[in-house]
Amino acid sequence: MTNGAVQRRRPPTAQQYVLAELRSAITGGRLRPGEPIRQDALAARLEVSRVPLREALKILEGEGLVEHKVHRGYFVTELSLDDLREVYRIRELLEAEAVRRAAARTDADLLTVLERAQSEVERAGGSGDVTAMADANRRFHFALFDASGMPRLVRLIGTLWDSTDAYRSLYYAEPPNRERVVDEHHAVLDALRAGDTDEALRLLDRHRAHAVTRLERVLGKSR
Amino acid sequence: MTNGAVQRRRPPTAQQYVLAELRSAITGGRLRPGEPIRQDALAARLEVSRVPLREALKILEGEGLVEHKVHRGYFVTELSLDDLREVYRIRELLEAEAVRRAAARTDADLLTVLERAQSEVERAGGSGDVTAMADANRRFHFALFDASGMPRLVRLIGTLWDSTDAYRSLYYAEPPNRERVVDEHHAVLDALRAGDTDEALRLLDRHRAHAVTRLERVLGKSR
């Protein structure tokens, strides 16, 4: 294994493979901000053609991870600390709306779904499976968002989550953070069961705030 | 001219041409919700290859105008009244944030830029040039948003505007609406000059609310 291309198991489609690869390359700093993305070279490195690469880049452009200039190509946009804070601020605004609406129509079914997701979070967290935990965590939060009945809002929030995906795994890599997440979810569930929407919102804001604080520290060190 | 392909003057790049064409086809109802998009046929109709078409579709997917299923293709998502209302609600949340921050740092330069954009709006509005007015209107609002210093937030708002672009021209098509917009902009400028942020926010909310009300009426009739 001398080439730089990382091998993953079972990339379902070349496009998705390239997309995931690019995300981690950008957020991981292997592709540096401002740097132009040479399609030919990168495609060769990832052993795909330029077509799926370009489609993946279009997605990333929509998420704001890269910028595109006609006839000049794609460039990596900086995900600075400010950007990260911005994303979290926007999430705060949008998720508050989603949760407020979801809380208004919370029922037994929703609570069941949330509890199931939560036990999955705990299982994965306990066994130290970081990606499984990130997955289950996402299911937990989005089950709640989905209940808002605002599909476009949920989509938007999803894009925001995507754009900071790589950072999230950084967060889950630390065991104390994993424990904390489990506790916080429980508190949110309690608040929802009690019908205390404001409390749930406050808890979720804290939940995000802690993540951003930790990430600021980690990123501040590495850059 | 017997073929169905619409001819526009000077499409800068095939991709952008296809993108604009698709937007109006979807929002104009020529491509119906739920309908699958046959790439080959559509590409032939627009007289381009499937490559730029697919890239345009990826953009629209990011905006939520179409959905994509692996190996099954793209499908038109419905932009129902509910969706429209959702988009405007999200805009309300995000634009409020942008304007709040922008107002906090309003200065003479910003006011000058806004006034210039506004006189452009009036000129275009007076001469009945709908697209020029829509352009100038956008410049007006985004000059304000830009002043927030939150580039990602501004980008997001931009995407939301894009996703309802075709509807906006519907709104500007009616002369009384054009007059109203001019007046409302003046009021917003006054509030900003006076440093009354809350008033500006209220005015902008009304601005949007009126647009959505009118659009509801128009769409309600045509569908």
Place this chain on the structure above:
DNA sequence: CGGACCCACACTGGATCCAAAATCCGATCC
């Protein structure tokens, strides 16, 4: 010696071509 012009190269945008997945439809078996 400095600057404008021009040409070759590099890279993107687009078109065409190929492979693989999904669907549709008929034949076969129970």
Place this chain on the structure above:
DNA sequence: GGATCGGATTTTGGATCCAGTGTGGGTCCG
């Protein structure tokens, strides 16, 4: 007669190939 399996067809996903634009360097002229 109904359900299921299998192959032909359609359609997408991907690879290769071509054209047009932007860029950088070299040259020629002032």
